Amino acid sequence: MSEPSKTIFSRVVVGITGSGFVSLLRTRTIVALILLLLALVAGIQLARPGTVNAIWISNMMLFAAPLGIVAAGQTLVMLTGGIDLSVASVATASAYLMATHSGLGVALAILYGLGVGFVVGLINGTGVALLRVQPLVMTLGTGLMTEGMLVVYSQKKIGEAPRVPQFIEDLGAGKFLGGIPNDLIVWVPIAIILIFVLRRTGFGRLLYAIGDNSKACTLAGIRVWRILLLNYVTCGILAAVAGLIIVGGTDSAELRLAEVYLLPSVAAVIIGGTSIFGGRGGYSGTIVGALILTVLNSILTLLDVPESVRQILYGAIILLLAAAYTRLTE
Amino acid sequence: MSEAPLLLEARDVAKRFDSVVALKAASLQVRPGEVHGLMGSNGAGKSTLVKIITGVYPADGGQIFVKGAVRSFRSPAEARRAGIVSVYQDPALVPDLTITQNMGLAGAPVDAVRKWLAELGVARLDFSLLVRDLPDPTLRLIDLARALAWEPAVLLLDEITASLPADLSEQIYAMVKRWRERGNAVIFISHRMAEVSALCDRATVLRDGVTAGVTERAQGSEERIVALMLGAETARAVASAPSTRATRQRADDAQPALEVRGLRCAPQVNDVSFKLYPGEVLGIAALEGQGQEELFDCIAGSRRFDEGAIVARGKELRLRHPADAIAAGIVLVPANRLVALLQQRPIPENIALPAFGRIRNWGPIRIREERTRVASAIGRLQIDTRAGSELRRLSGGNQQKVVIARWLASGFDILLCFDPTRGIDIGTKRQIYALVREIAAAGSAVLLFTSELPEIPLACDRAVVLFGGRVVAEMPVSEADEATLLRSAHGLAPSVEASS
Numbered sequence: 001m002s003e004p005s006k007t008i009f010s011r012v013v014v015g016i017t018g019s020g021f022v023s024l025l026r027t028r029t030i031v032a033l034i035l036l037l038l039a040l041v042a043g044i045q046l047a048r049p050g051t052v053n054a055i056w057i058s059n060m061m062l063f064a065a066p067l068g069i070v071a072a073g074q075t076l077v078m079l080t081g082g083i084d085l086s087v088a089s090v091a092t093a094s095a096y097l098m099a100t101h102s103g104l105g106v107a108l109a110i111l112y113g114l115g116v117g118f119v120v121g122l123i124n125g126t127g128v129a130l131l132r133v134q135p136l137v138m139t140l141g142t143g144l145m146t147e148g149m150l151v152v153y154s155q156k157k158i159g160e161a162p163r164v165p166q167f168i169e170d171l172g173a174g175k176f177l178g179g180i181p182n183d184l185i186v187w188v189p190i191a192i193i194l195i196f197v198l199r200r201t202g203f204g205r206l207l208y209a210i211g212d213n214s215k216a217c218t219l220a221g222i223r224v225w226r227i228l229l230l231n232y233v234t235c236g237i238l239a240a241v242a243g244l245i246i247v248g249g250t251d252s253a254e255l256r257l258a259e260v261y262l263l264p265s266v267a268a269v270i271i272g273g274t275s276i277f278g279g280r281g282g283y284s285g286t287i288v289g290a291l292i293l294t295v296l297n298s299i300l301t302l303l304d305v306p307e308s309v310r311q312i313l314y315g316a317i318i319l320l321l322a323a324a325y326t327r328l329t330e
Numbered sequence: 331m332s333e334a335p336l337l338l339e340a341r342d343v344a345k346r347f348d349s350v351v352a353l354k355a356a357s358l359q360v361r362p363g364e365v366h367g368l369m370g371s372n373g374a375g376k377s378t379l380v381k382i383i384t385g386v387y388p389a390d391g392g393q394i395f396v397k398g399a400v401r402s403f404r405s406p407a408e409a410r411r412a413g414i415v416s417v418y419q420d421p422a423l424v425p426d427l428t429i430t431q432n433m434g435l436a437g438a439p440v441d442a443v444r445k446w447l448a449e450l451g452v453a454r455l456d457f458s459l460l461v462r463d464l465p466d467p468t469l470r471l472i473d474l475a476r477a478l479a480w481e482p483a484v485l486l487l488d489e490i491t492a493s494l495p496a497d498l499s500e501q502i503y504a505m506v507k508r509w510r511e512r513g514n515a516v517i518f519i520s521h522r523m524a525e526v527s528a529l530c531d532r533a534t535v536l537r538d539g540v541t542a543g544v545t546e547r548a549q550g551s552e553e554r555i556v557a558l559m560l561g562a563e564t565a566r567a568v569a570s571a572p573s574t575r576a577t578r579q580r581a582d583d584a585q586p587a588l589e590v591r592g593l594r595c596a597p598q599v600n601d602v603s604f605k606l607y608p609g610e611v612l613g614i615a616a617l618e619g620q621g622q623e624e625l626f627d628c629i630a631g632s633r634r635f636d637e638g639a640i641v642a643r644g645k646e647l648r649l650r651h652p653a654d655a656i657a658a659g660i661v662l663v664p665a666n667r668l669v670a671l672l673q674q675r676p677i678p679e680n681i682a683l684p685a686f687g688r689i690r691n692w693g694p695i696r697i698r699e700e701r702t703r704v705a706s707a708i709g710r711l712q713i714d715t716r717a718g719s720e721l722r723r724l725s726g727g728n729q730q731k732v733v734i735a736r737w738l739a740s741g742f743d744i745l746l747c748f749d750p751t752r753g754i755d756i757g758t759k760r761q762i763y764a765l766v767r768e769i770a771a772a773g774s775a776v777l778l779f780t781s782e783l784p785e786i787p788l789a790c791d792r793a794v795v796l797f798g799g800r801v802v803a804e805m806p807v808s809e810a811d812e813a814t815l816l817r818s819a820h821g822l823a824p825s826v827e828a829s830s
Contacts, residue, residue, distance in 0.1 A: 221656035
């Protein structure tokens with residue numbers, strides 16, 4: 001039943017986006033995505049001439065970095081055919097714990113924050129890899145629990161008000177050399193390492209292999225649980241890092257700080273061409289995906305589009321690209 | 331010819347699936363008041379013929395007559411209205427519905443089903459139970475009772491006793507006889523020769539999609555059925571029997587590469603023991619479902635067993651994961667290559683996969699080294715890589731080669747090959763068997779199961795026959811002609827052959 005409807009849907013998509021773009025998406029995903037990004041930038045320049053300048057570009061990078069880092073962990077998990085819905089709660093909790101421990105010094109405070117990511121990632125990994133809980137269910141559960149525990153913690157810890165240290169503030173909001181955002185110092189190395197890991201290491205190979213056929217990996221003598229455990233821990237830590245950058249940007253550790261990053265983190269991965277069934281994709285696509293979402297947000301803010309329209313557009317873009325990608329795998 | 335009018339006749343039925351010819355010219359004549367056996371080795375076309383008769387598939391050629399009139403059914407429901415009902419190999423019941431709901435789904439009269447179940451010895455069964463909570467034998471009986479409730483003139487039973495305990499099988503034999511006495515016909519498909527010769531009035535034997543002959547119940551009909559199943563194939567297999575093979579001298583105290591002792595893995599594997607020596611290809615012959623698949627899984631570490639021991643080079647193995655078996659040098663080429671391969675990944679990644687089982691290989695890949703290793707495996711197996719980089723674009727035969735190439739690239743002592751030539755063309759088959767011989771000649775040991783018995787003498791040094799999860803015969807390849815294997819695989823004593 002779903003087969004013909006999918007075809008009809010993707011035919012409609014081709015009608016809208018043009019089959020040239022779809023075939024480009026097939027052969028050179030990254031080029032097609034960059035073209036899409038440039039089209040959006042051109043669009044904003046047409047709609048509000050003069051918007052696109054060095055400061056705007058620098059701001060886009062600044063805003064895209066935390067999303068790119070959350071989506072980095074999400075890419076790793078989605079490549080294995082999983083998903084991590086706890087990333088937003090982890091980012092928030094990481095920021096909050098860091099802020100309430102800032103009295104101990106920045107380094108220790110950061111360790112507290114990253115510790116949250118490690119612990120939640122370990123629990124997610126144990127559930128998914130060893131107890132074989134569905135990733136969606138597992139991470140939804142741990143995400144809610146993290147959120148709830150954070151509320152309890154914030155109420156008990158009234159004495160020690162959260163404070164964002166200057167270092168974190170600089171990291172999340174500052175720029176250097178006349179416009180390069182500081183958070184790129186974190187994002188760029190993460191991106192380089194991740195792309196290398198996925199393309200050129202045994203660990204990366206195994207992520208794709210597990211996403212393609214986990215049973216085949218077991219038969220080839222691979223203890224799949226080890227990879228998955230390590231993967232969810234990495235995803236948790238990356239979410240925690242993103243949380244620190246986000247709180248540096250807003251300068252106030254709130255209990256719903258990173259909530260808005262959850263769905264965009266998944267969306268950036270899907271737009272970037274990683275299959276939700278795993279086994280295909282990569283981080284470079286996700287980077288462009290994160291940039292596309294950030295620019296889109298900027299356009300909609302500039303045009304003063306109401307939130308409802310924004311959501312509709314957001315959803316439509318994900319659907320159209322997802323449909324274009326399904327055509328590739330047919 | 332025909333004294334009594336035929337109840338059902340199939341005349342020269344043909345059927346092909348894409349390029350595979352399942353039936354060429356199958357004919358079957360069923361008289362009223364008879365139990366008619368339908369025999370043939372795996373892939374002879376029995377199930378396809380049953381499915382054409384009952385309207386599951388359309389035939390490509392030939393005709394079906396019911397009570398003398400040409401009919402062609404477009405669905406099982408249509409066949410049922412004409413009085414032809416089949417009980418298929420697997421229970422056709424929805425697990426998440428109750429029995430009553432299942433009967434409603436098929437439009438079966440519940441009261442009649444209940445009555446027939448009582449006749450089959452299941453008097454008190456709660457029809458509001460979910461099907462998934464019922465044991466398999468009960469499901470078979472429900473399936474049969476549902477078929478009987480439609481009062482079919484022709485009842486087809488496809489291997490109904492295969493998974494049943496002896497007492498329930500007896501119930502079914504009694505019911506089959508009763509059905510015959512009412513002037514109806516029963517078409518009975520079974521791999522159990524003893525059952526067929528006891529129950530069936532006549533038997534039609536299919537071979538390679540053609541009706542090879544029809545036998546009447548008489549003295550020696552078993553032998554005749556075996557002969558018909560074999561046909562001219564025997565001659566061909568014997569003619570091309572292994573000649574290149576050097577008969578290796580094996581010292582009596584040589585250490586086996588692999589020894590299986592009293593292996594039990596309930597309920598399929600009951601008691602299996604054998605030794606496999608270095609440089610040897612040991613063939614496993616068995617009909618479908620005699621425990622061979624589970625046996626291979628146990629040795630490969632992907633299934634836990636209940637009792638017994640698996641010993642490699644004198645050391646008893648603790649097999650809790652395929653990785654344990656691979657570490658001990660035991661590797662598996664499984665029955666279904668789809669479970670072993672990464673369909674969306676390129677060929678080299680598929681071949682290099684096992685290397686990453688070790689944590690020390692999780693780091694940067696030495697690309698050049700990997701490329702050399704993969705290229706030599708691809709070359710040795712002559713894998714045709716022109717079809718593209720993604721594995722799913724390769725043909726079945728080439729995919730199978732990739733599975734073998736993977737283990738050649740990573741190294742092993744003992745190769746477990748489960749039906750490596752299933753659904754593969756002749757040329758590739760030859761290549762695979764030549765390679766198996768080559769592997770053995772290089773000193774490794776090979777355990778080979780094949781569903782095609784003529785292939786055993788072609789590739790193996792020795793053969794072991796499984797029946798009902800037990801080793802029932804062991805023989806050197808010189809005695810393992812197809813007739814002997816087939817007889818043993820049907821659970822018949824090999825002594826029958828001695829008299830002929």
